[in-house]
Structure formats: C-alpha cells, structure tokens
Amino acid sequence: MALGLPMETLLNLAIWLPLVAAAVIVLWPGDVERTARWIAAVSAGIVLALALILAASFDGSVAGPQFATRIPWIAQLGVSYAVGLDGLSLPMFVLNALLVLLAVFISWNTKLRAREYFALVMVLGAAVSGVFASLDFFLFFLFWELELAPMFLLIGIWGSDRREYAAMKFILYTVVGSAFMLVAILVLYIAAPVRSFDMVYLAQVAPQYAAPLQAVTWLLFFIAFAVKTPIFPFHTWLPDAHTEAPTAISVLLAGVLLKLGAYGLLRANLGMLPDATRQFAAALAVLAVINILYGALVAMMQTDLKRVIANSSISHMGYVVLGASALTPIAIQGAVFQMFTHGTITALLFMAVGLIYDRTHTREISAMGGLAGRMPVIATISVVGGLASLGLPGLSGFVSEFLVFTGSFPVWGAATVLGIFAIVITAGYILWLVERVFFGPERPRWIHVGDASRLETTTVGILVAVIVIVGVFPSILGDIIIPGIAPIATRYGL
C-alpha cells in the first residue's frame, strides 16, 4: 500500500497514465501548443514518482515478479492482461520513466506541431514501460508493436534532413524483427502443455522443450532482439535513426529502446531457452566482441558528432551482450547494470550533443573547436558524459564494465581481454572528440553562442547526479538487480 492504493494499482497507473495524457493532449480544445508540454510534464512526473515508489517498496528477498496484476483477457487463447515487475525489469522501468520526463524537458521549446509531438512521446513512454512490465507474451508483443508507430513518426516528422530515409529504415528493420519474434512466441505457446502466454509459466516449461525446437526458437528471438540491441551485423539502422531523430527521441532511442532488445535477450533467450543459450553462447561472445571493438573503431572515424555517440552505443551495448554470453551470475548482473548505466550515460551524451547543436546548428565536428570558453556548463557535462562512457571509476559505467569483465573472464578469457582493450580505444575517440569540439583556440564564428539555460542545466544535472550516485553507491542498483537475475543465473548452475 502506498498513497492509500495497492501497489499493483500504482503500477497500472504508471503504465496507462501517459496514454490518458496523450488522449487529453490530442482532445484538448483550442490552442494546445503551450499546454501540451505541461500536460506531458505533469504526467511524466507522476509516472516517475510512481516508479520510484515502486522501486522503494521493492522487496529484494522475494523471487519472481512483484506488484503483479493478472486478469484473464482472451481466455480461450490463454491470453491475460498480466503486468508486474521483477529485479530485471524494475531498473528499466524506472529508467524509462526518468528519461521520458527528461525528454519532455529537453524538448520544451518544440514549436512544430507540439500537440502531436508530446502526445506521441507519451504513447512511446507508455509502450516501452508496458513491454518491461508485461508478464504475458501476447501483451508484450502488443506493447512492442505499439512503440514502433510513434517512433516512426517522431523520427519521420521531427527529424533532420534525411529523416524519411532513417524512419523508413528503422521501421523496416524492426518490423522484420518483430515478425521473427511473433513466430518465436507462437512456437513457445504452441509447444507448451497448457496453452498460455504467461511468461512466468513459459519460463518454467520452455527449458524442457526438445533441443532443436529450443535452438530454432532461440534464433528467431535472437534476430528480433539483435536488431533492437543492436548486434552486428543488424546495427546499421541505428546510426541513421539516432542521427536524424530530434534530441529527445535520440535520448529515448538510445536510453531505453535499445534496452528492449537486451531485455528480450535476457528474458526470453537466456531465461527460457537455457540449452540453446549454452549452445550459442560462444557465438554470442564473438558477436559481443565485434560489437565492442567494431563499434568503437567506426565511432572514431565519424565526422558527425551524433554518429560518434550512436556508434559508441553499439560498442557499449556489446558489453551487455558479452555479459549475457558468459552466463555467470556476476556477468549477467553486469549486463543488466550496463543496460541501466548505458541508458543514463548515452542519454546524457545525446542531450549534450543536442545542446551544442541548438547553438551552433551544425553537427560537423570539424566546424567546432574552442567551445569550452563560450559554453563551460555544456562542456563540463559533455566531459562528464564522456568520462562515464570511457569507464572512469566513480561514475556508473565503470561498475557495469567491471562486473561484466570479472564475470566473463573465467568463461571467455580472450574475448574479455579484447573487451577490456576497448577501454583504450574508447578513451581515444572520446578524448579526441572532446579536444576537437571544446578545446583549442576560440573560433570567431562561435563568439556569440551561449551556454545552457537553467532548465537545460537542471535536466542534464539530474542525469549527472544519477550517474555519480550509482557510480559511488552501486548497491542501490545492485540490491534490486541481484534478485532479478537469480532465476536466470540459477539455470546455468554457477
């Protein structure tokens, strides 16, 4: 009980309130251009408060999902409306709530079709939180699909020059991925002794499926989630989508949408198909290392600021995959930790890029230089984001990388050493970028640009605070994640 309401009611409220807000924004009579952002902000603020209450009341000693609601829905098909959170989904749920609120703040001055814009951001936030909270695969799939349309529109309408190409590429990739996922879900469903989409139930019965069936299902799921995460070679939609999307959407895309893929990989592949996972683990480790090194090298050569960050996301999501491939408890904990920390760090970096772009109207790195003098606050938060990204201790990225490395090394020694080597490459491209953008003599061209506003400073300051707090006190997050990954980790008997 909190606020006089049962906890599961709060969870449902947190999922559905943004859709109500979206409806209110769309149906609001008269001029809504200024009201829309306030409705969105209030709704997102309430959702974040609810998510934090849920996190605070989370009981780490209980196995399985908490705050659960289960209502039979299409009984004949074994479909139910079932939502709840465990230690795996709760951090992502909170992260999503946080980033949606910050995304509203960072797009506060959106003038172009503000009504639709904020309504779509609300729908997007609801869809993502719905995916994380779903305990029923049918519902999971619905929310997964619900997220596509607003994202397509947000890139396609509010994006920059090549927005249509990027939006189309995004939708084609993910729709194809979804098709594979739908088949995989149906295979799980049909092979089950009792026809049910209940994910807790399926996680119990699927490990008993015959090995070939597991392998096929695993690969189907893998394609869907590899596109989303993204995993090489399914990644090329990402730099385009990130680069063309408006700042707030890049933040959400990198911050939480990529995590849907990694979450699916942990929840479905690792959590339900252990035999197939063992079979494919080595391949997964190889792909992880490719992601890490290849993403970093490609990032190094980019001339567009946003593409650097986009490719760095590919590299850093590789650590999630590496952790998942090792199947030790510490490595899996590291993977989940990295999902959260990458969500905050990359969100910070995209916000920083957005702030720079708003002032210089360019993303060309070569056009910049010496900006630190004119925008010390933006320079500071960018450097903090960069340092977090290159795994500086004291900031959250180090904790997750350290967990992934210590957890993976006993299983995949060579792959882990290559992954650790990436900290040198990452330091290289991040610090080179910082140097070219902020350091050196001031350019006359940028003599009139200003620094971040108070709202902007507060918005990014919140992310910096989260990154520092988790980096210094990692048990805040660890105490939630550890019980969450226990059911998965125990499958692999380590």
Next chain:
Amino acid sequence: MSQVAWIIPAAPLVAFLAIAFGARRSPVASGWLTILGVLVATVVSFVVLGEALAGVRVDQTYAWLPVPSGPAFPLGFQVDPLTATMLIVVSTVSLLVQIYSVGYMHGDAGYARYFGFMALFTMSMLGLVLANNLLAIYIFWELVGLCSYLLIGHWHERPEAAQAAKKAFIVTRLGDFGFLVGIVFLFAQTGTLQVSALANLAASGGLVDPALTVGILLVFAGAVGKSAQFPLHVWLPDAMEGPTPVSALIHAATMVAAGVYLMARTFPILEHSPTALTVVATVGAFTALFMATMGLVSTDIKRVLAYSTASQLGYMMLGIGAGAMAAGMFHLVNHAFFKALLFLCAGSIIHLVNTNDLFEMGGLRRWRPVTFVAMTVAALSLAGIPPLSGFWSKDEILGAAAGVHPVLYLAALVTGFLTAFYMFRAVFLAFAGTSRGDAHAHAEPASMTIPLLALLVPTVVSGFWGAPFLGNPFGAFLEGYGEGHGLAATFHFDVAALSTLLGVGGVLLAWAMYGGGNLHRGRAVAARVRPLYEIVANRYYVDHVYNWVAGRLVLGIAWLASQFDQTVVDGVVNGIGTVGVASGATLRRVQSGQVQLYAWVLFAGVVAIAVALVLPMLTGGRV
C-alpha cells in the same frame, strides 16, 4: 586517529565539492578552501604517522559492490608504515604546492577551476595511498589520471596543452589496460583482491607460478604507464604543458610515483616471482639510463626535469626489482621533496623570464638568489652528493643493484653521472654568466618563496631518516612488509665513494662546459657527435613510432571498419531493401506527405487493434 584515517582524503574532497557547488564564483575563496582542506589532511597525516611509528596498524573493509554469488566487492583502507609514509609525502608536498600556486596562478582566468581540480587530485592521491585492495587502488588510480588530464589541459585553449592532456590519458590507459586485466585475472585465480590476502596466498603457496608472475606483471603494466617507464614514457615530457606547480605535484612528486608505490604495496606478491623481479629491475634500470640521456640535450628546463623524473622513477623501480623495496620507497620520499623543489624553482624563474628555454636564460642568480640557492641544493641532492637526501637513498639502490647483476649496477652508476651533468648543465645555463634573454626585476610573492624554503628542509635532512649511521630508522619502520629482504641497510663504502666521485665528476664537467654561461662548448660537442645528438634530441624516435601507430595504423583500421560498415554491411541491407521491399530510389524519394500518411495509417491500425483487444477485457474476458 588512524581508525578514522578516511578523514585525510575526505578533507580535500569537501574542498573540491565546496568549490564545485558555489565557491568557484570566488577565486580567492576557492584557493583558500583547497589550502584548508589539504592542511587538515596534512595535520591528520602527521598524527597518523606518529601513531604508525608507535605501532598502530589499522585495516578496515566495507562492502561496496554486491554480487549475486559470494561476498560483495569491498573497499577499504589500511594504515601501515608504507601508507603512513606516503601520506606525509603527498599531503606536505601538496600543501606547499597549493600555497605556491596562490602566487603562481594569480590572475589566471581558470584560478578557481585550478584549485578545485588540485583538491580533487589530492583527495584521489591520498585515497590511492590508503586503499587496501587492488580494486580500490584502481579506482583512485584512474581518478588521479583524470586530474592529471584536467590539469595538464588547464590552458585548454592552447592546442599543445589539449593534445598533451589527451596523450597523457591515452598512453597511461594502455598501461591501465594491463592493470585491469591483471585485476580481473587475479580475481579469477584467487577470488580476492585484498592485497594482504593475495600476499598471504603468495607466501603460503596458494598463488603460484605461472599465475603469480602473469598477474603481478599485468599489475606492473599499470605502473609502467603511470610512472612513465619505457616504453610508456612518452607522455611525461609533453605533460609539462601544464602549469608548473601541477608538474611539481603530479608529474614529479606524487602521481608518477604511484607506480613505484603500487609495486611496493604489492611487493609481498612480487617478491615470490624471480622473473617479475628481474623484469621490474630491468625496465627500471633501462628507463633510468634511457631518460637520463635525453636530459642531456633538452633546452627546455621543465623537460629536463621531466626526463630526470622518469629516470629517477626508473631508479626506484630498479631498487624494488632488486629486492630492496625499502630502498626504492626511501628514494621515492627523498625524490618527492627535492624534485618538487626543483620544479617550483623552475616555476620561479619561468615566472621571471616567461620562457622555458634555458638558452634564453643566464645570469638569473642576480634576480632570484633564493631560487638559485634552493635549486643548487636540490640539484646536489639529486646528483647524490653527501650528506643531502638523494645520496642516502641512491646508495641503497646502487648497493642492491650491485648485488643482483653487474649490468644493472653499471647502468645505475652511469645514470648517476649523467644526472649530475644534465642537472648542473641546467643550473649553470639558468643562473651562471649573464642574461641571454630579457629578464627584468620584478619581485616574487612571498607565497612562492616560502614553499621553496620549506622544501629545502627535507631536501637536506630527509635522507637521515634512512642513514646507516643512525641505524636506518626508515628501513626499520618498513621492515616486515614482505618476507624481509626489503632492506638494504648495510652501507657500502666503496659504492658510496664511487657514486659520489661520479656525481662530482658530472658537476665538474657541466661547470667546464657551461660554467661561464656560454653555449659554444656545448654546441661544439654536439656538432662533433651530430648523428648521435640527433637521435637523442629526437627522443630516439619513439614518439614517431607512437604517432605512426596512432595516426596511421589505428586510424587506418578505423577507416577500414567504417568503410566496411557503410559499403558492405549497410550496402547489403539497402540492396535487400531495393530488391525485396521497395526500390532504394523510391525509399529516398518518398514524398513527405506520403510517409506521414503511411505512418498515421499504421498508427491508427495499431490503435484499432488495441481497442478491439481491450473491448473483450472490459466485457469480462469473453470475446
């Protein structure tokens, strides 16, 4: 007090936070906050040293990072002779450097930022010294590296400073890659990162070769980067782009010595691997000689000191590798004081003449008599002239090296001669003769003179802490860390005499060549050995190799990767798109109105499906 030794790093941390969250608006307040924070750390450090001398030992551990299986990764601190000694070195040098900075950085646009980062550095360095496990050491290790980056790049609008900062971070990170692999490796082997636990395992046979040697050498890779040992030495000379007090504190006295401290801290593990000891000693001896030769030809006073620092750190590594851990640490202590003094003296004359170029100085003894005396005494100490501090620790290292291998001993002796020569070459070029540049008298603030005088005291006396005729109290203090051959207490009269003679010889040779303050003798010698001179002056072309690797090789591979990404991976996808879904041309030529229409239809479809599915739920689960 030792029970709450965490106060020592906490005090400068508070200063940093206060500056970051408000005080930075007042530069004067920022400076004082840092001085106050470091002063508190210094006072507590002295109390802790007193307790450690009285036999107090503390080892505290706190759970930090929980994991699903087994105990959480802990953080913790210890107070033992090694830590207590380093606390004094770090806090006192930092305090004096902060006071000096008030005058040196006066009027600088980034004054508050400078002091904020100095406080953060002092916190991190003190934390590193207190840390009792490898993970905690690594955390602070990276933080001091960050502060080094930020302070080298203090004048970031200068491209050289920005590049030097980046280079320092990336080159040391190459070493840290090894260090981190070492940590992960040792944890996989033993399940612990506590230095004391690892030491026990090494002593009891729980950690044996090859794992022991591999693990400790990986840790040593971190030390090679941090302490600018060959082949990761290239960042340190460039780091002189930072303000001179930064060079004194970070790139001479403390952070660069962290690598030596790390090998001393892990000595109880290291000493069980003869292979690793040999590697450490060899790298140290080679670096000592190699860097000393570069000091012979540099005309930049700060670079001369930087080469000297790397060379002296090599000396310390040689001592530890030769099994004389206490000797290496003893030299670290003495060196920290006299090298900080040398850098602050350099800052004093750079402040006067506005150049680093020794060839544009000359005759400066008239303008800066105090600096002249202080620098001469410090240089004599560095040259190993008795009874100054450098003499005592250098002798211990030489004695240990002589006992291990004649080549190491010879390298160390030659280094001693070269050191005396290049140091007095610099002193004579700066102070002797008449001015070759445009020096004009302007008074030096007291805040800059007082630290020079204060540092003179340890430069003269700190050596007596380990002097054999007093029974080597320093060696006795450190005794028992490791299995006992950490001491080189016996005084070798022949070694001392030989090294002193070589030191005096180096000074005299420098006098003969540069004593009158003219340059033509030096130039004549250089002309006679032109090819050799060119090689040394170009730093043996090691930087060229690095530039080729970073600029051509790495960027070349990155270019290939990005071309592959664009043309092959993305190309295939676009190709499939062209064939299977729609033509690529259409994809790009779609009218915006059509795309939006398509999207809205898609969206409406999803909503319609959702509504259709929600309706049955509202009617009670019946279709």
